[in-house]
Amino acid sequence: MHAHSLKHIKAVENRRYHTFFNLAIFLAALTGIEIVAIFLPFMRPALLVLLVGCSIIKFFGVIMWFMHLIYDRPLLLWVFITGLAIAIGTVLALMELFVQSDVDVTAHAMMEGMRIEPKAWV
Amino acid sequence: METTASLSLPEPAHAHAHTSSGIENKKLIMWLFLASDCMFFGTLITTHLIYRKLYPSGATEEGILNITQTFNIELTSFSTFILLMSSFLMAIAVSAMHKGELKSFRRNVLGVIFFGFIFLGCQVFEFTEFVHGNPELGVPPMTLSNSVFGSTFFVLTGTHGTHVAIGVLWLIGLFFYSFSGRMTRDSALDVEICGLYWHFVDIVWIIIFTVVYLVEYL
Amino acid sequence: MATDYHEAVACKSQLPHIKSALGLTRPDYTTGIADWLTTVDHKKIGMLYAACALFFFLVGGIEALVIRLQLIIPNNHLISAQLYNQLFTMHGTTMIFLGVMPLSAAFFNYIMPLQIGARDVAFPRLNAFSFWVFLAGALVLNLSWFFQLAETFGWFIPVDGKTDIVPAVGWFAYSPLTSVQFSGVGTDFWLLGIQILGVASLAASFNFIVTIINMRAPGLTMMRLPLFTWMTLVTGVLIIFAFPAITIALLELMFDRFFETNFFHVEKGGQPILWQHLFWIFGHPEVYILILPGMGIISEIIPTASRKPLYGYPLIVFSGAVIGFMGFTVWSHHMFTTGLGKVATAAFSLLTMGIAVPTGVKILNWIGTLWGGRIRFSVPMVFSLGFIWMFMLGGMSGIMHSAAPADAQQQDSYFVVAHFHYVLVGGLLLSLLAGIYYWVPKVFGRMMNQKLGYWVAGMVIVGFNVTFFPMHYLGLAGMPRRTHTYWSGFGWELWNPVATVGAFVLGIGILLCFIDVVRTVIKGKPCGSDPWDARTLEWSLPSPVPAYNFAAMPVVQGRDAWWLHKHEAGEEARLTYEPIDPHGIHMPSQSWWPPFGGLGFLVFGISMCMHGAGVVFAGYGVIVGLSIVVFTILCWALEGPGGYYIKPAALHAEAGAMGETQSSSEFKG
């Protein structure tokens, strides 16, 4: 850890400061876009892609720069990607395994005496 | 003997002990924990999404629960923004510690703690609002037990909130520790792993904000 | 660090009372019970795990024998149906979480750091913490028996009036049986016990993974790692990715039971099937978490006893990793009969067949190792050969399950019971016994009774087959699993008593082995440091292993380093050592906080259950328990890791031990 002189570390960290600052602005902008997007009255399916895209970019922005993965050894990235991949795989498989036709929504609603207004899940 | 002892030990021999991978033990274990936490939040988020998929109109009782009407997207957007900015301050705090600038570290960490509290405050406010509903506007109450949506929503966001709270406690601990005189540049690693945790909580929120909140408005 | 004590001592009992950063005295100098409570030595922690595991094996074994006694004849009413349910639930849960996993953890703890030339694991206090939390979880689960006893005497009556105080919902606790309408406090004991055990397993696994990745001796590249260490690594990876799923499932169940959420409440739209998915997302990787350490053990023993390197080392490593990864893709084969849909059923069916391939590759490699070897039929070897055979049979019935239409007949019948006992007892238990016979001489420097060992092997293998082979027939003849009793006339009257007799033979065999372990510890015949003429680094150390493990850090020159050192010609085949630090060896300080943290979890768990039972003020106990945990973490962080230096007084002894087998000149030089 002491291989690098303090001077060197300071120079590196000061450079990183600008990166971090730009990233913060960028993330805030993306969040802004997301929030505006949901109020747009057109192109709903495309907006979903936009939302998902934005959050993926934000996600990787944070892990790569704020969490230093880009500066650190690749092993750390692999460790995290492994966990992430297994998690995403499981999430997607589960989402596929559950289908709406398996549940009798109307029966439930009648049981509870509720009114149902179906709304498409995008 | 005395002299050899002090000569061979200019600093604790083990503190920067060489590791086979070149990655510090503490950093590696933190990343392993975060990788495992992906699975943790992954399953929790899917639970929520599965029930959203099964009950497009909301769950059984949600025939009367209009989710976008219940949500307060302005408030949530605000707290999302706050959490993002706290992540920025956290990154700066870690930088400061690497440079050995204790004062700057304290300033930034205090900022993170402050933002953390704002986030938690917003969440508490949001939760109470949801639980009470708004009879005047015809917004029904949403509780842990009156709908599946309520259960999955509160447990998911609540678990995330608990993570934030733990992060805040950790940061407060580091903040006070920095006055003990024992915090030096060697402690940068301790700050860094706390930072990793904090950023992770932030990225989990990035996902939750999109798939739990924003998507409801499409 | 000011908290270090820099004067080297020959033995830690000579240490003065050193204060930690908290101002409290570090318990480094202690002996006796205080020493065992505060130890951070991976070897002692390993022994603690082993002691607990053997104890719980006996508990689980007794439960199993009572189950078999109940089933010995038709229409038997030896025990009530409720007790029967409790017994099979606790048997499964105990064997898996309190028997097999901690015994594997014992081997991980004791052996793995020695195999990689490390002085300890990466986080010694965390390691101790894992053990104490494990013990807390084990106690939470099993103290339910005492509350049940109190209930029979009328001293303890839960408010809901339900009398299942020992868990009775099966080891996979399917919803909706677990909801408050259908089961009592037992489910709380189960869910909190497993949750706490999960914390322990996770903490231990993070620690082991970091240790293997970071603390290897110089020259010990990943592809030179002993197979047991590799399997420790893969098991750790499986645990850290599989346990979060059960953590969440249990969290949701806990909320359902304590805070009236609707995750699994059908009448509010909850889906019980979700529990099955979450459970098996954890549950299938869990069965590989159980078996991989066993595969690691026999991958050490077979080459040693065959006096040949492991055949196809890279392939074994690779197939271990593939099994680990594929383990996450097959969970729904436990749910074929729930109606997953055609595509999903076909996909999971194919993937399940696929996972048998890397498993088969391993078997081929073990057999390849035997081929042309100069085999010594030592006791561990006999168990290992038993493993290959029995495990293969279990794998065969597994493949039969993987065909969904066939499984529709087998699901929930004794056929499944036969399958998983073939892999878990015929496979895993045999490998664990092999491990005990193989490594006890290392741990205690004493040999177990070999003659008795052959008898144990015979009784266990024969008893096991007599018990479980007939269950294939019983299952195909339609006998459902988890039946309290059965009528005559179904063709089940023959094989049930046979199985019961076999179970007693099996039980006595295992008991004999455990008794011999205790006898060996007390007065076994001393043996040298390398009685098996083995291959890996732990055998280069004296037995029992000194507190600091390696006086000088070995520089590893190849796979099977110790074997090369002993038997290979040429200078480059010798093990060399790094220069000895004249100041002594740095040792981690002991600590009171790990057992204290375990205590916090115990108080938390029991109080939650009592809260569920409606005991007044139990809620405060929950708060107290959690506060203890938080307080522990705080003090732990502030106390600082500390440490002291020890002079390897045993240096000469170690050199002597080496001389016993081969030259040790380079060591002295």
Ligand code: HEM
């Ligand atoms: C060749 C590899 C294997 C295959 C193809 C396989 C396949 C299966 C299938 C399809 C089932 C579900 C049967 C049913 O409930 O109808 C099953 C159950 C089970 N398997 Fe395996 N298996 C294999 C290896 C193992 C191993 C190595 C273990 C553990 C060490 C194991 C432990 C279990 C357990 C515990 C169950 C039953 C769980 C329960 O219902 O309580 N299996 N196996």
Ligand SMILES: [Cu+2]
């Ligand atoms: Cu399985």
